[in-house]
Amino acid sequence: MTSVLRFAMTNAWTYRRADRDDIVELASWRGAGSLGLRPHFHDEHQLVLVLSGSRSFRIDGETITVPAGHAALIPAGMLHAPMPTPDEETVCLNAYVPASRACSSLRVVSFRARWQRVDEISPERILEIAGDILSRAPSPSTGRTGRSKLGAALTESLAPIGAVAASLGRSREGFSRMVRRELGVAPHAFRLLARLNLARQLQRAGEPIAAVAADAGFSDQSHLTRLFRRTFGTTPGVYWRD
Structure with a gap:
């Protein structure tokens, strides 16, 4: 039976464990726009799923925007700065997955689904999207x-x-x-x-x-x-x- 994720949706980042070894943690956001944060990196690959609104990141001197209906995979160790976005409602799910497969560049893809809420997205679908992006990624330089x-x-x-x-x-x-x-x-x-x-x-x-x-x-x-x-x-x- 496919499981689903349960989140309290607030105008702030909410973190939850996934109770699985293949997803380190999950974070959801629903609110007006999204937060701008200091540059940072993660020890895991970060999968960003944008259901509505948009997310933007400053990476290597460029601004990368992830629109609604798209996913981005930010490789482990990649410095990135989330940028504040317009005040339209933004719904986003971040999934942090182990960096067991090497990846050297950010990729943005359409996930071709019409989810309205993050709790409609199963862990299996998260891993499928992450695996698809990683399979297309070039070998680390x-x-x-x-x-x-x-x-x-x-x-x-x-x-x-x-x-x-x-x-x-x-x-x-x-x-x-x-x-x-x-x-x-x-x-x-x-x-x-x-x-x-x-x-x-x-x-x-x-x-x-x-x-x-x-x-x-x-x-x-x-x-x-x-x-x-x-x-x-x-x-x-x-x-x-x-």
């Missing part, structure tokens, strides 16, 4: 692989930025320029975004917010909450509340 290694160098070490730069045979200034060019943000900003993604993982695992803040390297819970809201459009307390 050498440049994308290099960017992944650069990101790993920044996040897998707690050493100061200067020390990471030195380990790669670069000056701090030269390393910072390379990171900005390849990853789109300064080294410190990239590390901060990685810590925010870690905070999401820890919350999904059931850690209390205060423990999440400490374990993810934030000075306190209010520091995490402020940055989390600016980046993901909701607070940690609302994000993973059952």
Whole structure:
């Protein structure tokens, strides 16, 4: 029997678990327009399904718009900034799926369905759309692989930025320029975004917010909450509340 998704539809992002291993989490939005948020990335592929209105993202200096009736897949690790959209009603479902299949570029496709509500969309249909987009995606380029290694160098070490730069045979200034060019943000900003993604993982695992803040390297819970809201459009307390 095909299952459906249940959401409380409010003028804010509402996150829910999918209770499946092949969908990490789901988020729904229904309201006037949609939020503009800070540039960020995810550790998972993000599938954006727009039922009405539109969503727009700033990616690599370009504005990408996803109109109603279309889906976009934003690859794991791709820096993107959701942009505010006009005040027409927007209904959107985000599905975050494991990055088990490599993808290096954003793609927008029509999903050829006339859903009115996100709870009409089954997990099976979400995975079918994601799989279809991923099957059309080109293999990751050498440049994308290099960017992944650069990101790993920044996040897998707690050493100061200067020390990471030195380990790669670069000056701090030269390393910072390379990171900005390849990853789109300064080294410190990239590390901060990685810590925010870690905070999401820890919350999904059931850690209390205060423990999440400490374990993810934030000075306190209010520091995490402020940055989390600016980046993901909701607070940690609302994000993973059952």
